[in-house]
Amino acid sequence: MTHLPAHLLNGYRNFMSGRFTTESKRYQTLAREGQSPSTLIIACCDSRAAPETIFDAGPGELFVVRNVANIIPPYTPDGSHHGTSAALEFAVQVLKVQDIVVMGHGRCGGIGAALNPSAQPLSPGDFIGKWMSMLAPAAEAIAGNGLLTQAERQTTLERISIRYQLANLRTFPCVKILEEKGRLRLHGAWFDISTGELWVMDPKSGDFERPSLD
Amino acid sequence: MTHLPAHLLNGYRNFMSGRFTTESKRYQTLAREGQSPSTLIIACCDSRAAPETIFDAGPGELFVVRNVANIIPPYTPDGSHHGTSAALEFAVQVLKVQDIVVMGHGRCGGIGAALNPSAQPLSPGDFIGKWMSMLAPAAEAIAGNGLLTQAERQTTLERISIRYQLANLRTFPCVKILEEKGRLRLHGAWFDISTGELWVMDPKSGDFERPSLD
Amino acid sequence: MTHLPAHLLNGYRNFMSGRFTTESKRYQTLAREGQSPSTLIIACCDSRAAPETIFDAGPGELFVVRNVANIIPPYTPDGSHHGTSAALEFAVQVLKVQDIVVMGHGRCGGIGAALNPSAQPLSPGDFIGKWMSMLAPAAEAIAGNGLLTQAERQTTLERISIRYQLANLRTFPCVKILEEKGRLRLHGAWFDISTGELWVMDPKSGDFERPSLD
Amino acid sequence: MTHLPAHLLNGYRNFMSGRFTTESKRYQTLAREGQSPSTLIIACCDSRAAPETIFDAGPGELFVVRNVANIIPPYTPDGSHHGTSAALEFAVQVLKVQDIVVMGHGRCGGIGAALNPSAQPLSPGDFIGKWMSMLAPAAEAIAGNGLLTQAERQTTLERISIRYQLANLRTFPCVKILEEKGRLRLHGAWFDISTGELWVMDPKSGDFERPSLD
Numbered sequence: 001m002t003h004l005p006a007h008l009l010n011g012y013r014n015f016m017s018g019r020f021t022t023e024s025k026r027y028q029t030l031a032r033e034g035q036s037p038s039t040l041i042i043a044c045c046d047s048r049a050a051p052e053t054i055f056d057a058g059p060g061e062l063f064v065v066r067n068v069a070n071i072i073p074p075y076t077p078d079g080s081h082h083g084t085s086a087a088l089e090f091a092v093q094v095l096k097v098q099d100i101v102v103m104g105h106g107r108c109g110g111i112g113a114a115l116n117p118s119a120q121p122l123s124p125g126d127f128i129g130k131w132m133s134m135l136a137p138a139a140e141a142i143a144g145n146g147l148l149t150q151a152e153r154q155t156t157l158e159r160i161s162i163r164y165q166l167a168n169l170r171t172f173p174c175v176k177i178l179e180e181k182g183r184l185r186l187h188g189a190w191f192d193i194s195t196g197e198l199w200v201m202d203p204k205s206g207d208f209e210r211p212s213l214d
Numbered sequence: 215m216t217h218l219p220a221h222l223l224n225g226y227r228n229f230m231s232g233r234f235t236t237e238s239k240r241y242q243t244l245a246r247e248g249q250s251p252s253t254l255i256i257a258c259c260d261s262r263a264a265p266e267t268i269f270d271a272g273p274g275e276l277f278v279v280r281n282v283a284n285i286i287p288p289y290t291p292d293g294s295h296h297g298t299s300a301a302l303e304f305a306v307q308v309l310k311v312q313d314i315v316v317m318g319h320g321r322c323g324g325i326g327a328a329l330n331p332s333a334q335p336l337s338p339g340d341f342i343g344k345w346m347s348m349l350a351p352a353a354e355a356i357a358g359n360g361l362l363t364q365a366e367r368q369t370t371l372e373r374i375s376i377r378y379q380l381a382n383l384r385t386f387p388c389v390k391i392l393e394e395k396g397r398l399r400l401h402g403a404w405f406d407i408s409t410g411e412l413w414v415m416d417p418k419s420g421d422f423e424r425p426s427l428d
Numbered sequence: 429m430t431h432l433p434a435h436l437l438n439g440y441r442n443f444m445s446g447r448f449t450t451e452s453k454r455y456q457t458l459a460r461e462g463q464s465p466s467t468l469i470i471a472c473c474d475s476r477a478a479p480e481t482i483f484d485a486g487p488g489e490l491f492v493v494r495n496v497a498n499i500i501p502p503y504t505p506d507g508s509h510h511g512t513s514a515a516l517e518f519a520v521q522v523l524k525v526q527d528i529v530v531m532g533h534g535r536c537g538g539i540g541a542a543l544n545p546s547a548q549p550l551s552p553g554d555f556i557g558k559w560m561s562m563l564a565p566a567a568e569a570i571a572g573n574g575l576l577t578q579a580e581r582q583t584t585l586e587r588i589s590i591r592y593q594l595a596n597l598r599t600f601p602c603v604k605i606l607e608e609k610g611r612l613r614l615h616g617a618w619f620d621i622s623t624g625e626l627w628v629m630d631p632k633s634g635d636f637e638r639p640s641l642d
Numbered sequence: 643m644t645h646l647p648a649h650l651l652n653g654y655r656n657f658m659s660g661r662f663t664t665e666s667k668r669y670q671t672l673a674r675e676g677q678s679p680s681t682l683i684i685a686c687c688d689s690r691a692a693p694e695t696i697f698d699a700g701p702g703e704l705f706v707v708r709n710v711a712n713i714i715p716p717y718t719p720d721g722s723h724h725g726t727s728a729a730l731e732f733a734v735q736v737l738k739v740q741d742i743v744v745m746g747h748g749r750c751g752g753i754g755a756a757l758n759p760s761a762q763p764l765s766p767g768d769f770i771g772k773w774m775s776m777l778a779p780a781a782e783a784i785a786g787n788g789l790l791t792q793a794e795r796q797t798t799l800e801r802i803s804i805r806y807q808l809a810n811l812r813t814f815p816c817v818k819i820l821e822e823k824g825r826l827r828l829h830g831a832w833f834d835i836s837t838g839e840l841w842v843m844d845p846k847s848g849d850f851e852r853p854s855l856d
Contacts (some may be wrong), residue, residue, distance in 0.1 A: 003401050004414050004425060006255060008399040011269035012412050013427050019267065019412040021425050026367045030262045031321060037261035039219060047251035048244045048276045050266040053233065055225035059407075063261045066280040067297040068304055077339035083281040083297050086345035087259050090282055091321065096290030099219045107245060109304065121308040123388055125291035131300035138575055145573075147566050147588045151636040156584075162573045175215055187217050193273075194245030195638070196228050196234040199219050206577040210623070212216060213227050431829050432842050432853060433681055433741045439697035440840050441855050447695065448838040458690045459749060459836030463691035466649060473729050475679035475705045480692040481661065483653035487835075491689045494708040495725040496732055505767035511709040514773035515687050518710055518751065518848055521764040526645045526661035526803050535673060537732065550735040551816055559728035563679045582781060615645055621701075622673030624662040626654050628646050642654050 023059060030060045037063040039099045040091040042084070042165065044070045047192045049105040061120050063091050069110030069132055069161065070102055075171040087099045090117070098184060100175070102165045105191040111158050114139040135161055162188040163206050235400065236271060240331065244274045251277040253313045254305040256298070258284045261321040262407045277305050283324030284316055285348055291383040301388070307390050312398060314389070316379045318372045319405040319417055325372050328353040376402040377420050451487060459490045467493045467527045470512070470593065472498045476621045477533040491519050497538030497589065498530055499562055502600040510565040513600070520602050526612060528603070530593045533585045533619040539586050542567040563589055590616040591634050672702045679705045681734040681741045684726070684807065686712045690835045691747040705733050711752030711803065712744055713776055716824060717813040727814070732735045734816050740826060742817070746800045747833040752799050758780040777803055804830040805848050 004012075020027065041051045042065045051057065065087040072084055092096045104111075114132040117139075121129050132139070137155070139152055142148070142157045166186050170176050178184035188201030190208055199208035218226075234241065255265045256279045265271065265278055279301040286298055305311045318325075328346040331353075335343050346353075351370070356362070356371050380400050384390050392398035402415030404422055413422040432440075432506035448455065469479045470493045479485065479492055493515040500512055517527045532539075542560040545567075549557050560567070561583070570576070572583045594614050598604050616629030618636055627636040662669065683693045684707045693699065694707055707729040714726055718774075733739045746753075756774040759781075763771050774781070775798070784790070784799045808828050810817050820826035830843030832850055842851040 001419055003399075004315065004401075004403065005401075005408070007275065008253065008269045009425060011271055011275075014270040015268055016410055016427070018270070024410065027262070027410060028408055031406075034321070035323075036260045038541070039222065043305070045277050045279050047249045047275055048241070048273045050264075050271075050273075050276070050278065052264040052266050053273065054229055055222045056228040056232070057225055057264075059262045059264075059267065061221065061225075061261055062264070063259050064264065064280050065259050066278050068301045071297070073295050073297075075339065077341075079344060080294065081287050081345055081348060082339075082341050083285070083287075083345060085339065086341040087280075087282045089336050089339065089341045090259070094323065094342075101218065109249075109308065111370065113304075123304050125289065125296075125299065125303065125386075127291075127296050127300040127303045128308075130293060131295055131297060134276070134295060141573070141575055145569070147569055151633060152584070154346075156576070156580070157582075163255075171545070172337075172339075174543045182373070185217075185219075187219075189218065192245075194242055196230055196238065196241060203217055205579060207579045211223060211226075214224065214228070431827075431845055432743065432831065433829075435703065436681065436697045437744070437853060437855065439699055442698040443696055444838055446698070453840065455690070455838060456836055459834075459838050461643055463689045463751075464747070467650065473675045473705050473707050473732070475703055476669070476701050478692075478694040478699070478701075478704070478706065480694050481701065482657055483650045484656040484660070485653055485692070487690045487692075487695065488691055489649065489653075490692070492692065493687050494706050496729045499725070500763050501723050501725075503767065505769075507772060508722065509715050509776060510711070510767075510769050511715075511773060515708075515710045515766065515767040517764050517767065517769040518687070522751065522770075529646065531651070533674070537677075537736065540700075541732075549716075550731050551814075553717065553718075553724075553727065553731065555724050555728040555731045556736075558721060559723055559725060562723060579697075587841070600765075600767075608672075613645075613647075615647075615688075617646065620673075622670055623668065624658055624669060631645055639651060639654075641651065641658070 027059055035060050035095070037061055037095060038097055039063065039064070039101060040088070040097045041101045041103055042070050042072060043069065043103045044105055044108055044110065046105060046108060050192050051103060054191055054198070063095060063097060068131060069108055069130065070104055070165065071131065072102070072165045073134060073172070074168045077210045088172060089174070092178065092184065099187060100169060100184065101187045101189055102162050102169070103189045103191060104162045106155060106158065106193050108158055111154060111161065115143045115153055115157060135164070138164065159190060159208055162190060162201060241273055242370045249274050249309070251275055252311055253277065253315060254279070254302070255315045255317055256284050256364065257317045258322055258324065259284065259320055260319060260322065263405050265317060268405055268412070277309060277311060280315045282342065282345060283322055284318055284379065285304045285345070286316070286379045286382045287348060288382045290299060302386060303388070306392065306394060306398065313401060314383060314398065315401045315403055316376050316383070317405060318376045320369060320372065320407050321374055323357060325375065329367055329371060349378065373404060373422055376404060376415060439599070455487055459601065463488050465489055465523060465531060466525055467491065468493070468516070468525045469531055470498050470500060471531045472536055472538065474533060474536060475618065477619050479531060482619055482626070491523060491525060496537055496556065497558055498532055499559065500530070500593045500594045500596045501562060516600060517602070520606065520612065527589045527615060528596070528597060528612065529615045529617055530590050531617045531619060532590045533587065534583060534621050536586055539582060539589065543571045543581055544583060563592065566592065576609055587618060587636055590618060590629060649669065661769055668796065669701055677702050677737070679703055680738060681705065681743060682707070682730070682739045682741055683743045683745055684712050684714060685745045686710065686752065688747060688748055688750060691833050693745060696833055696840070705737060705739060710773060711750055712807065713773065714744070714807045714810045715776060716810045730814060731816070734820065734826065741829060742811060742826065743829045743831055744804050744811070745831045745833065746804045748797060748798055748800065748835050753796060757785045757795055757799060777806065780806065801832060801850055804832060804843060808841055
């Protein structure tokens with residue numbers, strides 16, 4: 001008797017007869033020698049925007065944090081439990097990743113919640129409300145902009161947020177120092193679920209552009 | 215000029231010419247109608263244990279939280295920013311998922327850190343130390359057990375932790391209520407990187423067993 | 429002795445030996461029977477965004493107004509000389525076009541001038557300043573938005589302006605009445621010079637989307 | 643779902659697979675470096691007389707104003723919105739074009755309206771009537787000339803009007819000064835839709851002649 005939903009067991013069966021069979025050597029090596037991914041990706045929980053899928057990534061390739069709206073809370077060494085900060089510290093200090101990608105996406109429910117904060121919290125804890133309140137100043141500035149359509153407000157905040165998160169990353173001393181030494185690179189990216197388009201942030205201007213795939 | 219590592223651009227090219235081409239209709243539908251995954255998975259950031267890979271999941275199938283050692287901090291409605299709690303609230307209250315899976319894995323670096331807390335924190339913030347301290351009572355009990363080998367201590371704590379996280383999940387009123395009503399099911403699972411084996415927790419005994427795949 | 433720049437004479441020679449030779453019958457018919465274009469396009473003077481080029485249009489196909497930043501001043505029956513209003517009236521009342529397209533484009537110099545009005549007018553008449561002042565409220569709202577990059581402010585105002593111009597079109601009684609009767613359709617479009625992408629406005633939401641070309 | 647007439651989408655498809663493919667480098671350069679056309683053309687909205695077609699012009703070559711009957715209202719620095727004056731100012735002062743061409747054409751509907759002003763305005767605003775009234779003195783003189791056929795009256799006023807517009811251009815101080823310094827040249831041209839013939843104005847006599855194309 002199993003206790004997993006059938007779609008997970010079916011998928012696991014496919015994995016074992018497919019990818020795992022093909023890559024069993026690689027899995028054994030990764031188990032024996034440990035992981036050494038070169039890239040940390042901070043992505044959203046959204047079921048339509050898994051980094052491994054979008055980047056067709058194999059085992060051992062991506063160290064992945066996923067939270068609602070791919071947020072990095074700013075450096076706050078107050079002794080509390082900071083899950084994203086812990087993952088960042090582990091990736092940078094232990095795994096010594098060379099690249100960090102903050103990857104947002106279109107139609108993000110978290111960004112939508114930031115733009116339309118409900119008067120009525122979802123639960124007494126109001127965790128989503130508190131979490132998305134980290135974007136409140138930008139969200140309020142954009143939410144009140146009647147010149148933009150609803151979809152434009154959403155996309156605009158999604159991209160502003162990526163720039164914010166990159167700034168937050170740089171509040172961590174280890175990130176700032178390694179980036180200045182040229183040993184760590186920070187990137188912003190945005191994925192369009194409908195078209196599959198990937199937009200990459202220009203580090204100088206902050207603009208999002210489609211990368212050449214030639 | 216792009217600003218993403220070459221392996222990501224190559225992978226994205228594969229995605230666009232492969233999976234996205236095959237499933238573009240599904241992506242369009244998911245964009246238009248929104249996501250409605252039936253399953254929330256709380257997994258580790260580890261590059262060797264991506265849920266979408268292990269469960270061969272398609273777009274829209276899994277809502278995924280990933281933090282170091284797949285931990286769910288207990289319900290703490292204190293107004294702080296709780297990323298995992300926010301994702302849990304969103305999955306249960308907004309998306310109304312029917313299944314939650316806590317998925318651990320072997321050779322977990324976070325669990326290793328809990329068993330061998332370094333005297334010297336990785337950074338002044340010591341985020342990993344604080345994050346893994348949530349497992350401190352169990353870790354201390356196991357770490358001092360000279361009857362177990364080091365590898366056994368590691369696997370044992372990985373599995374104890376999954377039972378802890380399931381207990382923590384039930385400290386959230388919405389989870390507890392919906393589970394009692396039969397509208398939400400909680401599961402534990404553990405993935406062996408070396409062999410590809412998936413072990414599923416028996417909800418009654420807490421034991422981990424290999425599911426039948428016939 | 430001619431009095432035209434050489435590039436124009438060379439181009440005209442190409443036209444005569446090429447397109448005109450191929451389409452001389454069509455030109456003769458158009459001369460004899462008069463023009464009956466089904467579409468009015470209001471476009472920018474910009475040398476990179478000619479409607480006939482972008483829509484590969486033949487003779488007789490498009491009635492085209494071009495002014496700086498493709499603006500339609502609102503209906504003002506004050507007895508002054510209104511060039512764009514005159515063209516609109518001619519297209520709708522005499523030619524009875526069925527479609528009107530307001531076509532903006534990226535990197536528009538007029539929009540740039542609206543975002544960065546110079547303290548020093550270009551000439552004592554300050555015609556550009558006065559012309560672009562029709563967008564002043566929107567331009568001021570966007571120009572002060574420090575959350576957006578310069579390129580994002582530009583694109584945002586280009587698209588907001590297209591929605592404004594469509595609203596201005598509907599201040600003309602003949603446009604409003606014929607649209608309500610279903611005999612005239614209004615469209616917004618935006619052309620990206622760099623990529624060649626055409627974005628078309630959704631008439632309900634005001635969002636810009638890429639049309640399917642399948 | 644698109645919202646553009648099918649003939650435009652078809653034409654755009656041709657553009658993308660044809661000209662844009664061939665000239666994508668040029669478009670990218672024009673986007674990056676901005677436009678620098680050497681020539682301003684003031685032409686009519688008529689669907690049969692697009693300057694880019696007649697001069698086989700590529701992207702970035704012609705800055706184009708199009709209004710009914712290719713009219714330039716005389717310099718009037720009164721603070722009103724003057725679209726054609728704004729485009730002229732932009733072309734001369736910002737883009738620093740070297741040549742300005744006023745291009746009329748045969749069978750012009752605007753000129754026809756000037757010759758036969760309707761007692762009944764096309765709309766309460768009577769925009770066409772007001773716009774063409776700028777040609778009223780010449781139109782009245784010609785309309786009453788019983789020695790000319792109707793077609794001759796039409797062609798005659800089309801050409802007289804081009805000479806008028808060149809005079810109006812010179813009422814703009816910037817045009818007059820730059821022409822006197824030899825840094826700006828003014829030209830008149832007239833296109834015959836039926837035969838494809840281009841006639842160029844002799845700047846001294848004002849006569850229209852066919853240029854040598856050898």
